[in-house]
Every structure is written in structure tokens, then in C-alpha cells.
Amino acid sequence: MGLEHIRNLVVMPDVQxxxxxxxxxxxxxxxxxxxxxxxxxxxxxxxxxxxxxxxxDVVVIATPNHTHFHIAKDVLNCGKHILIEKPLCITVSECLELQQIEATSSVEDRVVWVGLEYRYMAPTARVRQEIDKGAIGKVRMITIREHRYPFLEKVDDWNRFNANTGGTLVEKCCHFFDLMCVLAKSSPVSVMASGSQDVNHLAETYGGRTPDILDNAYVIVNFENGVRGMLDLCMFAEASKNEQEICVVGDKGKIEALISESVVRIGKRKNGYGTFQDFPIELEKDVVQGFHHGASFVEHRQMQEAIRNGRKADIGLIEGLISVAIGQAAHMSIDQGRLVLISEVL
Ligand SMILES: NC(=O)c1ccc[n+]([C@@H]2O[C@H](COP(=O)([O-])OP(=O)(O)OC[C@H]3O[C@@H](n4cnc5c(N)ncnc54)[C@H](O)[C@@H]3O)[C@@H](O)[C@H]2O)c1
Known part of the structure; x- marks a missing residue:
């Protein structure tokens, strides 16, 4: 991921x-x-x-998840602006401690940005715009499906153990929980989940230990304003077309972002049964595509603009914390077989 940031930064104006x-x-x-x-x-x-x-002026932290906390503390203490990769940290308590350090810091107008860049993928951004324009009415349900390949190999295999990643629902799915919050325009109240490690990494061993990371889950998130979200994660489903499908249903219609196809599909109930329109979504000309459909480039551009204009981060320590809290609550729900209130982990 560090290389992706470098490839973005070298083509940005006024960045060295x-x-x-x-x-x-x-x-x-x-x-x-x-x-x-x-x-x-x-x-x-x-x-x-x-x-x-x-x-x-700015430090980008793109190191293994379990190292974010202590590196971020050092960078915060140096007074620099930070872009820290997701997940902000591997536990809610670490996220809260960073928040505390920043709240008591004497550094003014510092931007601390968390790399939850799926918000900036072009189809996702279009979904947000359409919802804001009222295309589907009042949002009621958000379903995010990620059907993908297993976790890739990483340096020193750090991503094979929950102790380093925070658990799959924190490590990977913080992206989707952040997206749910943005689309719901509300805060999460409770989480119910079912998941396990059924297929991937079971034959691997590292220092005599078998990986313990789950590879499939359903997670239901209830929001304060009554919106319901659901994540459908499967990490042995690469034989498919769209790695992510984001579907939002309102009282007046339904909108979907088919990420790999780069298509947004909108159906309005007033037009009748089975009607919908597909909109192919293209990247702006100057955006570097990278591995995230241009989203990490847009993230840098937004962050640069925030720093230059004394603006706060779009995705800061609070958003980073909430996305980790939902993941942590989901893991707790799986482990304990019950609905977990967000207030139990926050
Ligand atoms: N935003 C996204 O979509 C996205 C995508 C992939 C990875 N990530 C995140 O980026 C981070 C890095 O993941 P990756 O896939 O690049 O892993 P990686 O294992 O490929 O690379 C991590 C690098 O960090 C280095 N490192 C370890 N400790 C360090 C330290 N103390 N100081 C400096 N460097 C150190 C490692 O040697 C390694 O080269 C993780 O937090 C991951 O969750 C985010």
C-alpha cells in the first residue's frame, strides 16, 4: 500500500x-x-x-495494522499532518488513546486523515450524490457484498493472525462499515454477526501456528435513524464479476454500485416493476487508477486541499474509531452468539 501512496504522490502537483x-x-x-x-x-x-x-509536512503511515498505534503516537507528538492507513488501530482502546493525544495536543489545524478511501471510488461517490439528490427517497436499507479472493501474502505474514490485524471484520471490513455510516448518515447502535474461517489458510502454518482469520461473515448493523445495514463477506468467491456490490434501497427506489464493472444502476419505483437505468462511471482524466479504482489518489487530493485550506479531515479519528468499533462489535457478536450494542465496545 505504501507503494500505491508513492505512485499517487509523485504525480501530484506541489508534492515532494x-x-x-x-x-x-x-x-x-x-x-x-x-x-x-x-x-x-x-x-x-x-x-x-x-x-x-x-x-x-505530512507522514503517511502504511505499515502493518498492529504497528499503527505506536507509530501514530510518535508522529502525532512530532506535530506533523498524518494520513494513516485503515484500520486506524486494531482495537477501540488504541483508537481512543490516539484521539485523547490529539485532543490535548497544542498543534493547531493539524489534519489527521484515516485511509478509508472506498468513499472516493467513482461509483461509490456517484451513489452518494444520487442519494443526496433524492433519487431513491429516504434511505432504509444498505447491503454491501464483498465477494473476493483470499487475503494476499504480506511481509512477514503479519495478516495471518487476528492479533496483528484486529480480525477480518476490523482489518478489511472497516472500509464497508465506514461506507454504511456515510450512506446511512447516522451512527451505529448495535451489531449482530455470524461468521467463521471455513476455507482459507487452514493448511498454512507460521511458527507452528495455523492462521485464525475468518473468511466469511454476515454482519447486520442497526443505525440510530432506523436504517439497517448488512455486510455479506466471502473471501473465497473470486470466481465472479464484481468484487464489491453496494446496494442502497430507499422508499422511492434502489441504487446499486457495481464496482468492478464501474456501473451505477438506478431504479425508481414510480417508473414501474423491473425498470432501471445503468450509468457507466468513468474516472476523471488526471486520476491515477492504482489498485483502488482511483480512490487513494482522490484521497490524497482531498487531504492536500484540507491542509492548504485549514479544513478538517473528511475521514478523521472519529470515523476511524467508529469503523473499528463496528468491526470489534461484530467479532464480539460472533464469539458470544448475541447482539452487541456499540456502547459495549466504545
Ligand atoms: N486502504 C486500503 O485500501 C488498503 C489496502 C491495502 C492495505 N492497506 C493497509 O496498509 C497497511 C500496510 O499493508 P500492506 O498491504 O502494504 O502490507 P505489506 O506487508 O505489504 O507492507 C507493509 C510494510 O510495512 C513495513 N513495516 C513494518 N513495520 C514497520 C515500521 N515500524 N516502520 C516502517 N515500516 C514498517 C513492512 O516491512 C512492509 O514492507 C495496513 O494497515 C493495511 O491494512 C490499506
Whole structure:
């Protein structure tokens, strides 16, 4: 993910990369190759060393989930703007501690941005615009289906264990829980989930341990304003067309974002049974596509604009916290076989 950020940043106007840090030499070498001996970039194996030697305005944290908390604390204490990858941290208590540090910091107008960039995928953004224009009336139900390939291999296999990731419903699904909150325009109240590890990684061992990460789940989220959300996650379903399908139903119609096809489908009840219209969605010309359909580039552009105009982050510590809280509540619901109130984890 760090390389994706680098590829976005090198094409942005008025941005200079001044330092890259990674303790894993092959990763640092990859970054060096992508930057193609760009002048002015220094390379480090330790983030404290980088913070001490680089005069940077912004630090992007794209390290394994379980390292976010202590690295973010160091960066917050240095007074820099931060873009921190999702999930903000692996537990609610870590997220709350970062919030506390920021709340008592003397740094003014600092932007702390959490990398929940699925909001900026072009079809998702179109769904939000259409809902705001009233295309489907009052939103009642949000279904997000992610049917995809298993987790990829990562450096030192950190993503094979819940202790490092926060659990699949935190690690991966914080994106979708954030999206639900945005589409519902409300706060989550309770979560009910069912899930398990049925197919993936069962034959793998790392230091004698078998991965413990779940690979399929249904998660129902109830919102304060009565909207219901449901996530349908399957990580052994890559033999399909759309990796993500986002479906929102209001009292006047239904809107769907078919992410891989880059299509938004809108059906209005007033037009009758079975009627709908498909809208192909294209990226703006100057957006770098990357692995996230241009969303991480748009995220950087929005963050740059926020910093320049003294604006707050669109997706800050609170949004990062809430998305982790829903994931944590979902895991608790699976483990304990009951409905979990968000107030129990927050
Ligand atoms: N926003 C998204 O859509 C998205 C997509 C993929 C990954 N991510 C997030 O990005 C982060 C990184 O994931 P990844 O897929 O790139 O993993 P990765 O294993 O491919 O890369 C992580 C890199 O961080 C390095 N690292 C470990 N400890 C470090 C430290 N203390 N200081 C500096 N570097 C350190 C590792 O050596 C490795 O090179 C994770 O939090 C992940 O959840 C977000």
C-alpha cells in the first residue's frame, strides 16, 4: 500500500517525497525503484530516525495494522499532518488513546486523515450524490457484498493472525462499515454477526501456528435513524464479476454500485416493476487508477486541499474509531452468539 501512496504522490502537483522508511530492506528497495533515484529522497529503516532527519509536512503511515498505534503516537507528538492507513488501530482502546493525544495536543489545524478511501471510488461517490439528490427517497436499507479472493501474502505474514490485524471484520471490513455510516448518515447502535474461517489458510502454518482469520461473515448493523445495514463477506468467491456490490434501497427506489464493472444502476419505483437505468462511471482524466479504482489518489487530493485550506479531515479519528468499533462489535457478536450494542465496545 505504501507503494500505491508513492505512485499517487509523485504525480501530484506541489508534492515532494523527502523520506521513505521501512525496516524490511526488499520493501525499501522496491520504493527506491518506484522513485527511480528521485533527488532529495532519504531512506531509513526506523521511523524515529526518519522523523528526526526529514523536514516533512505530512507522514503517511502504511505499515502493518498492529504497528499503527505506536507509530501514530510518535508522529502525532512530532506535530506533523498524518494520513494513516485503515484500520486506524486494531482495537477501540488504541483508537481512543490516539484521539485523547490529539485532543490535548497544542498543534493547531493539524489534519489527521484515516485511509478509508472506498468513499472516493467513482461509483461509490456517484451513489452518494444520487442519494443526496433524492433519487431513491429516504434511505432504509444498505447491503454491501464483498465477494473476493483470499487475503494476499504480506511481509512477514503479519495478516495471518487476528492479533496483528484486529480480525477480518476490523482489518478489511472497516472500509464497508465506514461506507454504511456515510450512506446511512447516522451512527451505529448495535451489531449482530455470524461468521467463521471455513476455507482459507487452514493448511498454512507460521511458527507452528495455523492462521485464525475468518473468511466469511454476515454482519447486520442497526443505525440510530432506523436504517439497517448488512455486510455479506466471502473471501473465497473470486470466481465472479464484481468484487464489491453496494446496494442502497430507499422508499422511492434502489441504487446499486457495481464496482468492478464501474456501473451505477438506478431504479425508481414510480417508473414501474423491473425498470432501471445503468450509468457507466468513468474516472476523471488526471486520476491515477492504482489498485483502488482511483480512490487513494482522490484521497490524497482531498487531504492536500484540507491542509492548504485549514479544513478538517473528511475521514478523521472519529470515523476511524467508529469503523473499528463496528468491526470489534461484530467479532464480539460472533464469539458470544448475541447482539452487541456499540456502547459495549466504545
Ligand atoms: N486502504 C486500503 O485500501 C488498503 C489496502 C491495502 C492495505 N492497506 C493497509 O496498509 C497497511 C500496510 O499493508 P500492506 O498491504 O502494504 O502490507 P505489506 O506487508 O505489504 O507492507 C507493509 C510494510 O510495512 C513495513 N513495516 C513494518 N513495520 C514497520 C515500521 N515500524 N516502520 C516502517 N515500516 C514498517 C513492512 O516491512 C512492509 O514492507 C495496513 O494497515 C493495511 O491494512 C490499506
Amino acid at each position: 517525497i523527502v523520506g521513505v522508511c521501512d525496516p524490511h530492506t526488499p520493501s525499501l528497495e522496491k520504493a527506491r525503484r518506484v522513485l527511480n533515484r528521485m533527488e532529495g529522497v532519504r531512506y531509513f529503516a526506523n521511523h524515529l530516525e526518519m522523523l528526526g532527519h526529514c523536514d516533512a
